[in-house]
Amino acid sequence: MIEYDKNAIVPPYITQYLREKTVHGDALLHEMEEYAAENSVPIVEPETARFLSVMCRAVRPKRILEVGAAIGYSAILMEKAARCEILTLECNSDMARMARDNIEKAGYTDKIKVAEADAKDYLAYLDEDEIFDMIFLDGPKAHYIYMLDECVRLLKKGGIIVTDNVLYKGMTADDGHVVRRKITIVKRLRRYVDMLMENKELETAILPLGDGVTVSVKI
């Protein structure tokens, strides 16, 4: 049974259809989905998960950077599709520990590195340029505006940045949907989308998928 969110940007009947069509049979990922649902851990939505997996297979990255590991669900999912090196950043120590445990269960300890750090600081600390072919931003939404320049610096030409939750229950697109206590995040997400669209090194598509996803290619 799908839990519907009345503020979701996609009508429930479409979400239902997408989820019926994008089932998978991976036991560990199922176990992690159940854990996330029971413990309110925000992992990628099923249709966004499939999109990420398809992006990995299309881009064939050698190195992926993820901001926001949580329990390691999307990192494991991307590893299954890309079979490459993944660096995932997570500031919460309990989450980082669970991510490492799950990565070990998946048998990917030598492929996925979890760095327990604040992503903004860590990105600035990475001193090589253009070392990732794909970057997945799924961490602190209000801080993406401070991370974009570093992400572009760290991304190879032809590489992609995928950002989740950019439409944020529709609030990014329309004042009428904005919940007062979210106004700062919303303003920063709007600024982030503008920064993506105005960046001369990127071409960006905004997709009404899940909670809103942008895909930016470095040109």
Ligand SMILES: C[S@@+](CC[C@H](N)C(=O)[O-])C[C@H]1O[C@@H](n2cnc3c(N)ncnc32)[C@H](O)[C@@H]1O
């Ligand atoms: C939406 S969850 C990530 C879900 C994960 N990508 C998945 O789909 O399986 C966001 C995560 O970002 C982490 N986070 C928040 N702020 C952060 C920061 N400044 N640096 C690193 N991680 C951060 C949170 O602790 C949380 O676990």
